[in-house]
Amino acid sequence: MSPYSICVIGNSHCGAYRSAWxxxxxxxxxxxxxxxxxxxxxxxxxxxxxxxxxSAGKPALGRAFALTSGGPTRIEPAAYDAVVLISIGTKxxxxxxxxxxxxLRHRRFRPxxxxxxxACFRAMVEGDLRKLLEIVAQCRxxxxxxxxxxxxxxxxxSRVEADGETFEDDSAxxxxxxxxxxVASALLRERGAEMIWxxxxxxVRPGYTHADYALQGxxxxxxxxxxxxxxxxxYGEIMLAKVLARLDALCKxxxxxxxxxxxxxxxx
Amino acid sequence: xxxxxxxxxxxxxxxxxxxxxHPLTATDLxxxxxxxxxxxxxxxxxxxxxxxxxxxxxxNAYSVLDVEPAPxxxxxxxxxxxxxxxxxxxxxxxxxARQLLQLAEDAESGxxxxxxxxxxxxxxxxxxxxxxxPNGFESLDEALELRRHHLGKVSRLFAExxxxxxxxxxxxxxxxxETGRVxxxxxxxxxxxxxxxxxxxxxxxxxxxxxDFLAFRELVRKRNPSxxxxxxxxxxxxxxxAGDEHALAATTYSKSVLRAVAxxxxxxxxxxxxxxxxxxxxxxxxxxxxxxxxxxxxxxxxVQAVMRVFFRAHRPNKKKAGKGRDAxxxxxxxxxxxxxxxxxxxxxxxxxxICEDILLEAFAP
Numbered sequence: 001m002s003p004y005s006i007c008v009i010g011n012s013h014c015g016a017y018r019s020a021w022x023x024x025x026x027x028x029x030x031x032x033x034x035x036x037x038x039x040x041x042x043x044x045x046x047x048x049x050x051x052x053x054x055s056a057g058k059p060a061l062g063r064a065f066a067l068t069s070g071g072p073t074r075i076e077p078a079a080y081d082a083v084v085l086i087s088i089g090t091k092x093x094x095x096x097x098x099x100x101x102x103x104l105r106h107r108r109f110r111p112x113x114x115x116x117x118x119a120c121f122r123a124m125v126e127g128d129l130r131k132l133l134e135i136v137a138q139c140r141x142x143x144x145x146x147x148x149x150x151x152x153x154x155x156x157x158s159r160v161e162a163d164g165e166t167f168e169d170d171s172a173x174x175x176x177x178x179x180x181x182x183v184a185s186a187l188l189r190e191r192g193a194e195m196i197w198x199x200x201x202x203x204v205r206p207g208y209t210h211a212d213y214a215l216q217g218x219x220x221x222x223x224x225x226x227x228x229x230x231x232x233x234x235y236g237e238i239m240l241a242k243v244l245a246r247l248d249a250l251c252k253x254x255x256x257x258x259x260x261x262x263x264x265x266x267x268x
Numbered sequence: 269x270x271x272x273x274x275x276x277x278x279x280x281x282x283x284x285x286x287x288x289x290h291p292l293t294a295t296d297l298x299x300x301x302x303x304x305x306x307x308x309x310x311x312x313x314x315x316x317x318x319x320x321x322x323x324x325x326x327x328n329a330y331s332v333l334d335v336e337p338a339p340x341x342x343x344x345x346x347x348x349x350x351x352x353x354x355x356x357x358x359x360x361x362x363x364x365a366r367q368l369l370q371l372a373e374d375a376e377s378g379x380x381x382x383x384x385x386x387x388x389x390x391x392x393x394x395x396x397x398x399x400x401x402p403n404g405f406e407s408l409d410e411a412l413e414l415r416r417h418h419l420g421k422v423s424r425l426f427a428e429x430x431x432x433x434x435x436x437x438x439x440x441x442x443x444x445x446e447t448g449r450v451x452x453x454x455x456x457x458x459x460x461x462x463x464x465x466x467x468x469x470x471x472x473x474x475x476x477x478x479x480d481f482l483a484f485r486e487l488v489r490k491r492n493p494s495x496x497x498x499x500x501x502x503x504x505x506x507x508x509x510a511g512d513e514h515a516l517a518a519t520t521y522s523k524s525v526l527r528a529v530a531x532x533x534x535x536x537x538x539x540x541x542x543x544x545x546x547x548x549x550x551x552x553x554x555x556x557x558x559x560x561x562x563x564x565x566x567x568x569x570x571v572q573a574v575m576r577v578f579f580r581a582h583r584p585n586k587k588k589a590g591k592g593r594d595a596x597x598x599x600x601x602x603x604x605x606x607x608x609x610x611x612x613x614x615x616x617x618x619x620x621x622i623c624e625d626i627l628l629e630a631f632a633p
Contacts, residue, residue, distance in 0.1 A: 120401070
């Protein structure tokens with residue numbers, strides 16, 4: 001049986017997932033193969049959709065793809081059993097999204113300067129995810145295979161504070177994030193994709209990733225950093241486990257077929 | 269003097285001023301009554317043609333108020349669908365003075381009435397601005413609360429503005445038979461249902477339009493005594509008439525009444541000026557070439573011709589053009605968008621005005 005092939009497209013946050021795959025899950029899933037096409041966000045903007053796939057619209061993007069994929073620079077979603085999009089247009093910036101704006105429901109737990117309808121809030125989230133939804137649609141046009149999306153991890157609290165972007169209290173943030181996630185999940189579901197949200201175990205307070213997961217954070221090409229933005233292999237392991245489990249369920253066990261299945265379950 | 273016309277300037281004679289002139293090179297068509305500066309807090313409202321005016325004023329660094337700013341993540345198309353950025357608040361198109369007066373009275377009193385919420389397919393529409401939520405509100409409560417919120421913003425707008433630019437659209441209205449309250453679109457067009465027992469057609473007369481506008485002026489100037497107003501008439505013909513006249517005759521009636529009212533208001537009140545956008549587009553001068561093939565929509569060239577005359581009289585601050593608050597917010601949003609996606613957001617067609625009365629086309633035979 002040919003390996004279950006997974007195409008991963010994303011930015012520098014792919015580093016944590018890739019490290020988790022190489023150092024842990026590749027051995028546990030002998031029947032699976034993951035190909036990463038990762039590049040910094042400024043280069044990913046030059047991703048060109050043409051003829052059912054994606055090409056690098058800039059040599060530097062092609063070089064980044066070649067480096068991370070091990071050679072290929074063109075992405076053919078239909079050539080894979082599944083596609084996973086990591087951190088593409090999914091950085092939740094609550095102040096930007098809704099510092100002034102909120103719905104009637106939001107007004108129950110926070111002051112709202114500009115009242116908007118539920119439909120408008122949905123449109124706001126849709127606008128926030130515009131680029132992601134565009135790529136999802138392009139992937140869907142090429143293939144009906146599973147399509148998962150992993151969001152950009154929340155920054156650590158100290159990073160958010162250093163950025164001067166603290167926003168509302170915990171309960172308000174939790175409610176806003178839940179609202180955002182509900183709308184985003186629905187938008188993706190309507191387009192035949194599925195969001196794998198950040199695991200609650202990695203979140204210390206609503207909207208903040210636990211600082212432990214930012215120790216020795218990984219960027220592309222295994223560059224280590226502690227910027228409070230990029231997460232480490234431990235984070236990658238938790239999230240990748242969720243991704244693999246979901247894909248395994250979608251392909252009815254084909255992904256986990258192999259000698260290491262029991263160890264996978266233990267690891268899960 | 270042989271004739272009182274003997275020493276009149278060329279602008280007074282049709283042949284020299286119009287027949288032998290060209291609307292694109294028009295001079296001296298409009299003499300401003302008062303100056304408009306970049307420091308003026310301008311509010312815009314009116315029929316759909318007024319959307320063009322607001323857009324051009326903004327892009328020329330005039331300070332056009334926007335008391336209901338759009339959420340930043342909405343692109344241009346979605347902003348328009350939700351009624352953002354078209355005017356200084358989300359009131360949608362205001363076609364006549366009665367609608368304008370109602371709005372000012374409601375803003376003053378905070379009056380909100382569930383009778384003026386229409387339904388369609390389980391959704392709820394604010395009958396007094398049915399086009400600001402493309403699919404309606406999810407509940408009656410949401411429709412009413414957002415109307416309350418809107419009225420609060422309009423109240424602030426009417427207190428803060430020091431120049432109000434209003435474009436009269438038409439005289440035909442649909443009203444609640446019991447209360448006389450008028451709607452911007454006929455019941456059953458966007459939502460609700462037309463019921464002859466509840467709704468009545470009314471074509472406003474000269475006196476009604478004038479008196480409604482003067483009542484509006486009086487009400488707003490109570491809190492804002494130094495307010496000045498600039499009136500224009502939309503050159504966009506009626507999509508359809510509910511009266512017995514031919515659509516062309518009905519349009520001529522509407523526009524004639526509005527033009528006469530605007531002329532009288534400007535002639536009698538120092539704080540009211542009239543700008544002849546209607547004449548530039550709709551008169552024989554332009555030979556119809558500022559209309560699109562439907563002979564109704566005004567082409568971008570027509571809008572440009574109007575604004576050229578406007579800006580010749582009210583010179584924009586070129587140094588500040590593109591540096592206003594709106595421009596800054598747009599640049600920030602674009603930067604963030606690029607940072608997030610790597611791509612500039614889709615260029616939206618900024619020229620299309622939102623006119624709900626075009627929906628009447630759907631009822632044409």
